[in-house]
Amino acid sequence: MSAILEVSGVSVTFDGFRAINNLSFTIGAAELRAIIGPNGAGKSTFMDIVTGKTRPNSGTVTFGEKSISLLKLSEAQIARAGVGRKFQRPTVFEDQTVEENLTLALKAPRSPWAVLPWRPAPADRTRVQALAGQVGLGDALPRKSGELSHGQKQWLEIAMLLAQEPRLLLVDEPAAGMTLAEREQTTALLVDIARTRAVVVVEHDMEFVRRLNCRVTVLHEGSVLAEGSLDHVTKNQDVINVYLGRG
């Protein structure tokens, strides 16, 4: 299995504080991976680096078969290259309808000149309808997304991610604020998505990670502490120390 994302030897320092310390990470083109770690382990900074929000002090980040470096691209260019990101809190455009939100995310040319004359073709409408249906928002298309419940916003954001058709998805705590039934749905959806693309899930909740049933990377103080199946890493003495607060 070829790697779609390769992060190697990356370090970031904020005001002398080393948030990421010589981190290396690889994920295959169709793989589900969970990243766990205590607060301050560098999980969010890792995502910020991959999506272009934060520039590392050293190291390389390459993406795709052609191994293009993401470090020279802007956030928007990285997103267009095929990296999608879901934030911890649902961030949808609250003043716009579910349909508008999904249409915005739909894979299509992104430059102002191309967007100005763009009008949805029947195929685009069908796709938006299908995406909304997939996450249980099929009847909510004309509603303003600000009216949706917290869980529904999470779903809408996941549907927006799918609409982007990314090749790598970074998902930050997808289960936060979801009911048990919603969690099960989310798990099934993420596993399903990972059949065709790479999915990285950052999560605190061990129970949720167990459900995902995938390889786990444990971060601590900005580096990889352990990697393997959940059972394997939870037996690791270093991991136990860190999670009991003795790290």
Place this chain on the structure above:
Amino acid sequence: MTRGFLAKNPSVLIFLALLALFTLLVTVLSEGYGAGIVSTSFVKTLGKTLCLALVALAMDLIWGYAGILSLGHMAFFAIGGYAIGMWLMYARTEEIVVAALQQGALPATPEEVRQGIATQIFGVVGASDFPPIWAFAHSLPLQLAAVVVVPGLLAGLFGWLAFRARVTGVYLSILTQAMTLALALYLFQNDSGLRGNNGLSGLQNLPGLADTAQDAVSLWFFWASAFALGAAYLGLSWVVSGKFGSVIRAIRDDEARVRFLGYSVEGYKLFIFTLTAIIAAIGGALYYPQAGIINPAELAPIASIYLAVWVAIGGRGRLYGAVIGAAFVSLLSSWFTGGRAPQINLGFYTINWVDWWLVLLGLAFVCVTLFAPKGIGGLFDRFQGLHAPDRKGAALGPDDGSLQEKEALE
């Protein structure tokens, strides 16, 4: 421009119909072509108001839709005025100089004519040669091109520098104020090449039409202004109704999220900034021939702040709100400051509206911001039974310019 577009945006048809009706009414009642009930000077005031409504449309697009509070758009408006004013002044002076030189024994050479024009125009600032920026002033097509190209380039350069550095919010507003102030101070200098604080004058006299009365000319400009406003309204409604409108409203509410969707936020901001600068400049090119005079005071920072006040009072984020705000406030302003408003005698003090109008406007602005954030446009929502959502005070996005709870619709 399909039927679907107009069917989905009925307010566009209503607006265009009202504008056409208004134009017809003024024409029928005018001194030039009608019953003579509306005076020529009032036709000019109305024509100028339409131009101000046009620049308010531009302001609404950039502030109401894209959330960028530019406080420098009247600079582009004035640049448009200067660009057209240069040709008007040149061509008109040329006629006078040629007529004067015909009195002489020998036919005048082109060089003599040119020198004569320069002396006429620049005598007031103690110069008698054309500065380089007047190189195209003899040509109407070139100066018309300058109306669009100069503000477009300036806005493009300024926007590129500011947006690329990700300057947002209050800092961007201050930067745009600095831009218009710097431009005004530059133009105030006598050697700026645009006659310093004298500005350009006599712009109401169209070259070659010395025999045509202002009664007629005022109506021509009134029609042109109405047409420009109608065309801009139609065009901008189309722009904001589609995905482009969706993108810029998304940028207003949460620009970081838009970046992660793959849209170049800076590119869109630059696009909108330049587009609105050009619309403002076209408004200025129609305004100043009706005003007759333009000077650097027109670029004062306060002018652009007024523009934001008009849009706020009309209701931002809806195109008709901007038009209503600009028309309402500027007509009221000319009524109060024109000495037509009756003074109020309180016994111990007489309220003279020429002095007190600005205080009233300031109070109105504060009241609108505090108590009716939707402005006058909010009345239309009330008629239609539309309410603001109950979000317990939360705005619709994390950014500075994002739509506030009370501005939104359920």
